[in-house]
Amino acid sequence: MALTHAILATLARSPLSGYDLAKHFDQYVACYWQASQQQIYRELAKLEVEGWVHSHLEIQADRPNKKVYEITPLGKENLKEWLKEPSQPTVLREDLLVKVLAGYLVPKNLIEEELKRRQKIHQNQLDHYRQVEQSFFANLRQVPLEHQFQYLTLKRGIRYEADWIAWCEEALTLLAQFPEECSRERAD
Amino acid sequence: MALTHAILATLARSPLSGYDLAKHFDQYVACYWQASQQQIYRELAKLEVEGWVHSHLEIQADRPNKKVYEITPLGKENLKEWLKEPSQPTVLREDLLVKVLAGYLVPKNLIEEELKRRQKIHQNQLDHYRQVEQSFFANLRQVPLEHQFQYLTLKRGIRYEADWIAWCEEALTLLAQFPEECSRERAD
DNA sequence: ACGCACATGTAAGCCGTTACATGATTAC
DNA sequence: GTAATCATGTAACGGCTTACATGTGCGT
Numbered sequence: 043m044a045l046t047h048a049i050l051a052t053l054a055r056s057p058l059s060g061y062d063l064a065k066h067f068d069q070y071v072a073c074y075w076q077a078s079q080q081q082i083y084r085e086l087a088k089l090e091v092e093g094w095v096h097s098h099l100e101i102q103a104d105r106p107n108k109k110v111y112e113i114t115p116l117g118k119e120n121l122k123e124w125l126k127e128p129s130q131p132t133v134l135r136e137d138l139l140v141k142v143l144a145g146y147l148v149p150k151n152l153i154e155e156e157l158k159r160r161q162k163i164h165q166n167q168l169d170h171y172r173q174v175e176q177s178f179f180a181n182l183r184q185v186p187l188e189h190q191f192q193y194l195t196l197k198r199g200i201r202y203e204a205d206w207i208a209w210c211e212e213a214l215t216l217l218a219q220f221p222e223e224c225s226r227e228r229a230d
Numbered sequence: 231m232a233l234t235h236a237i238l239a240t241l242a243r244s245p246l247s248g249y250d251l252a253k254h255f256d257q258y259v260a261c262y263w264q265a266s267q268q269q270i271y272r273e274l275a276k277l278e279v280e281g282w283v284h285s286h287l288e289i290q291a292d293r294p295n296k297k298v299y300e301i302t303p304l305g306k307e308n309l310k311e312w313l314k315e316p317s318q319p320t321v322l323r324e325d326l327l328v329k330v331l332a333g334y335l336v337p338k339n340l341i342e343e344e345l346k347r348r349q350k351i352h353q354n355q356l357d358h359y360r361q362v363e364q365s366f367f368a369n370l371r372q373v374p375l376e377h378q379f380q381y382l383t384l385k386r387g388i389r390y391e392a393d394w395i396a397w398c399e400e401a402l403t404l405l406a407q408f409p410e411e412c413s414r415e416r417a418d
Numbered sequence: 419a420c421g422c423a424c425a426t427g428t429a430a431g432c433c434g435t436t437a438c439a440t441g442a443t444t445a446c
Numbered sequence: 447g448t449a450a451t452c453a454t455g456t457a458a459c460g461g462c463t464t465a466c467a468t469g470t471g472c473g474t
Contacts, residue, residue: 044325051332061453074327081434083455106442106453125336128344129325131351137232137317139262139386144239145379148313156316163319190408191333194401198327205393213382220378249425271427294425294470
């Protein structure tokens with residue numbers, strides 16, 4: 043399981059509370075690892091039992107207190123060991139493609155609208171990543187090494203979104219050439 | 231849940247046994263929906279209870295008998311209804327990117343090797359998809375409509391793999407420019 | 419005799435999703 | 447006063463993975 047290591051890898055860069063981790067994940071890690079707040083809290087509790095992280099309460103005057111988690115030397119060792127293991131490509135499960143596969147069963151414009159909707163989602167995400175790129179990685183050689191590695195992951199996110207947009211465009215073009223007959227219902 | 235609909239969508243094209251479904255998934259559906267044999271068997275049992283598919287035993291002389299599943303009109307209605315619902319992008323969970331993020335903790339060549347290994351995996355998959363493209367979709371306008379839609383999904387798979395390869399290449403190039411210091415261990 | 423492809427399942431455990439629960443502080 | 451943000455959790459359910467279990471027929 044790798045949520046464990048996604049959290050360890052993030053904490054290795056700087057200590058964070060569960061809440062801040064969740065926000066960080068949403069902003070920067072989402073392009074390759076999505077996790078809910080609930081998952082993160084549960085996982086942190088486990089990690090602490092294992093001794094891979096430890097926490098201390100940070101008293102805040104103006105806000106609710108927070109529990110800040112830090113990676114332990116043991117946790118860091120564990121993370122390094124994990125880095126050495128080969129990793130497998132993710133299993134893919136993409137609803138939209140299943141819908142495209144069965145698209146001949148419904149009116150053509152239904153699929154077209156769905157493709158356009160989807161294209162916009164990826165465009166928004168791409169815009170977001172590009173903005174992060176501009177703000178934090180404008181001059182790559184002057185940022186700390188950790189951030190240079192982070193930049194590689196951001197690049198992956200950028201490509202991923204751009205690739206989706208390109209496919210949507212391509213699919214829409216091809217769809218336009220398909221015969222209209224798909225919109226007709228058959229008796230069955 | 232959409233394994234249900236991935237199976238219905240496949241059975242809508244032609245009846246298949248659980249075993250054949252699993253093989254078909256591996257060959258053609260894997261680029262957007264991966265499912266194990268176990269999942270497929272279990273799901274088929276559920277689908278039959280719901281009345282969305284029904285099965286009959288096909289006696290085979292030279293091989294073990296098989297249970298062939300067909301979609302029912304009710305199942306097809308259900309599938310069409312599902313097609314009308316908007317779908318969300320998949321959640322991503324990519325180990326390799328977590329490893330890249332924490333890559334500064336281990337010797338540089340370790341990450342490089344992993345990237346090269348990964349690039350090969352995607353190259354192999356891409357080669358496979360291109361071969362499917364050549365064999366089945368050489369002249370798109372002469373294949374039945376169902377296959378034209380399937381072609382769109384294959385195109386997604388092709389892009390996906392090509393995109394991974396391109397990113398690996400890019401990441402390797404950038405990595406080569408990173409300082410060597412990452413290979414040094416720090417006292418902590 | 420052995421391994422492989424064909425063929426169908428069960429069971430345990432883990433992980434992720436969703437809903438629920440609580441409570442403080444800030445801004446309007 | 448009420449909505450939003452900050453902050454931390456618990457509980458139930460369901461799906462997915464992994465391992466196990468069983469058996470046929472073909473090729474070598």
